[in-house]
Amino acid sequence: MAVGDRNAPSYSGDTSHTWDISRLILSGSPQIHDALSTAKVHWYLILAALPAAVWGFAQFGVPAFVVVATGVAAAVLTEAVLPSRRGSPADGNSVAIGLFMSLMFPPGAPWYLVAASAVFAVGVVKWAFGGLGHAVLNPAIAGRVLAQVLHPEAMSRYALPAGLGGGELEGGSSVIMALRGGSTGGDPLQRLAELGYPRSGLDEAVTEWLNTYLLTPVGVQLPGGYIDPFIGLAPGGIGEVSAVLLLIASAALIGRRVIAWQVPLSVFVGFAATIAMWGAVPLGGAVLGGDVLFHTMHGGLLFLMFFCATDNTSAPATGAGMFVYGLLGGGLAAILQLFGLYPEQLAAALLIVTFFVPLIDYVTKPTRFGFSRRTGQPLLYKARS
Amino acid sequence: MKLIRTFLKGGVFAPDNTRSARDVATWNAMIPARSVVPLLQHEGSPARCVVERGYRVDEGALIGSAQGYQSARVHAPIPGVVSELTRLTLPDGRESEAVVIELDGEFQQLGRVVEPRDWRGLNNDRIQEQIFDAGVVGLGGTGVPSHVKYSAPRSTALRCLILNGCEPEPYLSNDYRLLRERPEHVVEALEILVRLLAPKRTVIALGGHTRSAASGVRRAVSAARARIQVHRFAGKYPQGDDHVLVRSVTKRAVRGASPVSEAGSMVVNVATAIAVYEAVVFGKPVVERVVTVAGGAITRPGNLKVRIGASIGDLIEECEGFREPPHKLVVGGPMRGSTVTDLSQPVTKLTTGVLALTEAEVQAVPETACIRCGRCVRACPMGLEPVRLHQLIAQRRDRAVTEAGLFDCTECGCCSFICPAGITLAEDLKRAKSRLRAEESDGRGRS
Numbered sequence: 029m030a031v032g033d034r035n036a037p038s039y040s041g042d043t044s045h046t047w048d049i050s051r052l053i054l055s056g057s058p059q060i061h062d063a064l065s066t067a068k069v070h071w072y073l074i075l076a077a078l079p080a081a082v083w084g085f086a087q088f089g090v091p092a093f094v095v096v097a098t099g100v101a102a103a104v105l106t107e108a109v110l111p112s113r114r115g116s117p118a119d120g121n122s123v124a125i126g127l128f129m130s131l132m133f134p135p136g137a138p139w140y141l142v143a144a145s146a147v148f149a150v151g152v153v154k155w156a157f158g159g160l161g162h163a164v165l166n167p168a169i170a171g172r173v174l175a176q177v178l179h180p181e182a183m184s185r186y187a188l189p190a191g192l193g194g195g196e197l198e199g200g201s202s203v204i205m206a207l208r209g210g211s212t213g214g215d216p217l218q219r220l221a222e223l224g225y226p227r228s229g230l231d232e233a234v235t236e237w238l239n240t241y242l243l244t245p246v247g248v249q250l251p252g253g254y255i256d257p258f259i260g261l262a263p264g265g266i267g268e269v270s271a272v273l274l275l276i277a278s279a280a281l282i283g284r285r286v287i288a289w290q291v292p293l294s295v296f297v298g299f300a301a302t303i304a305m306w307g308a309v310p311l312g313g314a315v316l317g318g319d320v321l322f323h324t325m326h327g328g329l330l331f332l333m334f335f336c337a338t339d340n341t342s343a344p345a346t347g348a349g350m351f352v353y354g355l356l357g358g359g360l361a362a363i364l365q366l367f368g369l370y371p372e373q374l375a376a377a378l379l380i381v382t383f384f385v386p387l388i389d390y391v392t393k394p395t396r397f398g399f400s401r402r403t404g405q406p407l408l409y410k411a412r413s
Numbered sequence: 414m415k416l417i418r419t420f421l422k423g424g425v426f427a428p429d430n431t432r433s434a435r436d437v438a439t440w441n442a443m444i445p446a447r448s449v450v451p452l453l454q455h456e457g458s459p460a461r462c463v464v465e466r467g468y469r470v471d472e473g474a475l476i477g478s479a480q481g482y483q484s485a486r487v488h489a490p491i492p493g494v495v496s497e498l499t500r501l502t503l504p505d506g507r508e509s510e511a512v513v514i515e516l517d518g519e520f521q522q523l524g525r526v527v528e529p530r531d532w533r534g535l536n537n538d539r540i541q542e543q544i545f546d547a548g549v550v551g552l553g554g555t556g557v558p559s560h561v562k563y564s565a566p567r568s569t570a571l572r573c574l575i576l577n578g579c580e581p582e583p584y585l586s587n588d589y590r591l592l593r594e595r596p597e598h599v600v601e602a603l604e605i606l607v608r609l610l611a612p613k614r615t616v617i618a619l620g621g622h623t624r625s626a627a628s629g630v631r632r633a634v635s636a637a638r639a640r641i642q643v644h645r646f647a648g649k650y651p652q653g654d655d656h657v658l659v660r661s662v663t664k665r666a667v668r669g670a671s672p673v674s675e676a677g678s679m680v681v682n683v684a685t686a687i688a689v690y691e692a693v694v695f696g697k698p699v700v701e702r703v704v705t706v707a708g709g710a711i712t713r714p715g716n717l718k719v720r721i722g723a724s725i726g727d728l729i730e731e732c733e734g735f736r737e738p739p740h741k742l743v744v745g746g747p748m749r750g751s752t753v754t755d756l757s758q759p760v761t762k763l764t765t766g767v768l769a770l771t772e773a774e775v776q777a778v779p780e781t782a783c784i785r786c787g788r789c790v791r792a793c794p795m796g797l798e799p800v801r802l803h804q805l806i807a808q809r810r811d812r813a814v815t816e817a818g819l820f821d822c823t824e825c826g827c828c829s830f831i832c833p834a835g836i837t838l839a840e841d842l843k844r845a846k847s848r849l850r851a852e853e854s855d856g857r858g859r860s
Contacts, residue, residue, distance in 0.1 A: 036726065036756060037729040037730045037735055037756070038724055038730065038733070038734035038735070039509065039734055039735045039736075039737070039738075040712055040733070040734060040736050041735060041736045041737045041738065042737070046738070047735050047738040047739065048738070049754060049756070050751070050754075051738065051740075052739060052740070052741065052742050052753075052754045053740060053741055053752065054752045054753075055741065055752055055840075056837055056839070056840030056844075057490030057748060057749050057750060057824070057826050057829075057839060057840065057843075058747060058748040058749070058776065058829050058830050058839060059741055059743050059747045059748075059750060059752060059770060059775065060427070060583070060747045060748070060770065060775055060776060060830065061775065061776045061777055061778055061829070061830055061831075061832075061835070062425065062427070062776065062830055062831050063778065064778070064831070064832050065778035065779060065781070065834075065835065066778070066781040066782075066784055066833045066834050066835075067779075067781070068778075068833070069786075069833050071782075092616040098601035114781075114782035115781065115782055119781060123850070148672065159782065160781065160782045160784060161783045161784040161785050161834075162782075162785075202647075223444050260474065316646065333516045340784045340785065340786035340787075340833075341784055341785045341786070343787075344787065345785075345786075345787025345790040345791070345798070346787065346790055346791065346802075347791060392596075394422075394586060394790060394793070394796040394797075394798065395796055395797075396795065396796040396818055396821060397422060397656065397660070397666055397668060397669065397794060397795040397796045398656070398666040398667045398668030398669065398671070398795075398821070399668060399796070405664075406666070406668050406671070407666060407668075408675075409569075409665060409667075409675060409676050409677060410569075
């Protein structure tokens with residue numbers, strides 16, 4: 029039969045293109061895609077981390093920039109040099125690994141330590157295990173933890189941001205370590221005040237404004253010291269300090285479905301519950317008296333839960349699995365935050381929980397539609413009159 | 414006002430791209446001068462050709478008779494002369510004989526007022542016969558002959574009859590137009606089916622953009638004093654799939670490999686209901702249907718009432734052709750439909766839509782390695798692990814893939830739609846299913 033002998037439909041479009049039947053493509057269903065590609069997932073994550081990174085550069089100066097530039101360059105070069113094995117630098121994965129890893133480093137970390145960790149993250153944790161999609165552990169976290177093991181002293185030295193006058197904290201340690209050994213009835217802010225920790229004028233002004241106009245009418249008082257870490261005037265990892273920038277970025281990522289909301293939510297719940305329970309104990313306070321707000325904004329939790337815990341490859345597949353993973357990871361992170369020997373060890377908590385992911389995936393296998401969750405057998409509906 | 418519900422397990426939110434076509438009233442396409450009528454327009458064995466070259470046929474005359482248990486009649490959509498008997502490949506890949514009719518002679522039904530028949534005086538056998546005579550099949554795309562579906566032996570009383578008015582797939586708005594323009598006919602069709610099937614409960618389910626037809630449907634229900642509930646669902650895909658819909662309405666989940674009749678439910682498509690109405694009330698065979706012509710490349714998208722056998726090229730021309738170069742030409746919806754490159758493909762009973770998609774709409778992503786993100790697992794409404802099935806298929810572990818639920822896959826396409834690595838999960842699963850089915854029937858044939 030003479031098919032295709034009919035006149036082709038008219039074309040009224042832009043004449044710079046011509047419509048040609050031979051250019052139509054054949055493909056299996058579905059015929060459309062939601063457009064979020066592997067590369068886009070990674071580049072959106074990188075884009076979302078940039079404001080927090082730039083804030084870190086502004087507060088911690090050139091050394092911070094050197095750390096991040098070294099980390100990203102080493103990660104990308106490692107992938108470029110190694111024989112191609114699933115994925116290329118263009119898909120953004122190695123850039124993301126290098127960036128997220130170095131944003132968890134203290135500003136003054138030596139460049140060779142950053143470079144070694146990045147090479148380990150991309151070359152061993154990712155590439156040697158099979159490349160993109162085959163890393164059993166999260167490479168960024170593994171790199172950060174390796175640095176901690178190699179050089180615990182350098183990884184525990186934190187600087188004050190420029191907005192608080194710069195320089196080092198007393199003892200060269202972080203806010204979290206300053207809480208060890210005090211006895212202020214469980215109040216971390218009071219402990220910091222004892223140690224002469226600075227507060228910005230902005231913090232005082234904003235706290236006063238909030239108390240006068242918003243909180244007093246509802247009968248609440250906000251103590252000073254929370255506004256600084258919220259906007260990012262606190263010591264910490266380069267990209268970790270600005271709570272507000274991280275929260276804005278995460279809202280965009282969740283809204284675009286780049287990251288699954290279940291992970292950060294459950295990490296936060298696990299962390300907050302544990303902190304609320306025991307947070308005050310190291311400072312001589314009572315059980316159930318922990319300061320969740322303080323610990324959320326100090327120590328790197330927000331960065332970790334939005335950018336690292338959500339890693340596509342190492343996080344569990346199902347929503348239920350994500351909850352288990354997040355609660356365990358958050359809980360363990362809180363314990364390390366309160367009782368660990370070194371500051372900023374939340375990454376280690378996540379690394380440990382990642383070892384449980386195959387087990388979590390097994391236990392939280394999705395219940396098949398039309399099957400009984402209890403027996404695992406297909407549901408049968410008896411004939412009833 | 415009832416709360417708008419959705420389903421919890423899996424699914425995807427596809428962009429709402431029905432708007433351009435759905436707000437335009439259905440218009441009648443021109444009568445084609447030539448109609449190519451495949452004899453296989455349903456699920457089952459093809460109809461047997463009862464005409465020969467040179468025969469003169471009237472509008473609505475029988476040209477293919479049902480052969481075998483699961484088959485359906487085929488009628489002449491236009492009056493004329495049979496100029497050719499030919500074979501063609503349908504968009505879904507099946508081969509079919511086709512009768513080519515050149516328009517000639519006069520229309521005996523078009524434009525005439527036919528008195529509606531009082532079906533309430535007919536007995537059930539007579540109603541079934543009317544449905545069979547008219548060649549009614551599942552017009553939502555399944556193509557199951559309706560008389561077979563309605564007369565299939567049931568182990569249990571029909572608990573719930575559901576009219577599926579949910580948005581079937583993105584882009585398609587033909588069901589919506591029918592619900593907007595002919596709600597009273599939809600309700601009357603349901604009353605006929607209630608008489609025939611005696612369900613305990615009858616529900617009209619609306620979902621996504623078809624929710625805005627709710628008030629008209631409710632008015633039609635109360636005007637007819639029918640005992641029919643109207644349920645409304647969110648626009649998550651695939652709310653309109655039988656299994657998902659039955660679960661949403663009756664709380665009973667049946668695995669994808671089994672028919673929903675196991676839960677005592679039956680789902681009827683809107684266009685099918687209209688065909689039942691026309692068959693029983695007017696004795697009219699299925700010779701036309703409403704087709705959505707849409708997509709970014711179409712100049713004037715809309716819903717067209719088309720005679721079976723008209724070419725999709727004519728339909729596109731009727732919508733003023735292309736305004737942008739099309740990248741894919743799709744027959745059916747974007748999630749389950751097939752691509753074609755042949756504009757002479759005829760409209761059949763199963764053609765729900767003709768879409769001309771631009772490259773920007775297709776949004777294809779380059780294929781990369783699987784990043785093990787688990788998005789396909791979270792998107793699967795059947796609770797399967799598409800990534801795992803895909804691996805097992807690649808390893809040719811046939812038994813393991815069957816145990817992991819391959820045959821529960823309803824081919825909704827959600828897994829491929831969201832896969833960032835651009836892996837053709839749904840397509841590969843579908844292929845594996847037909848390969849395993851073919852191998853199984855081969856084995857049976859030999860023993």
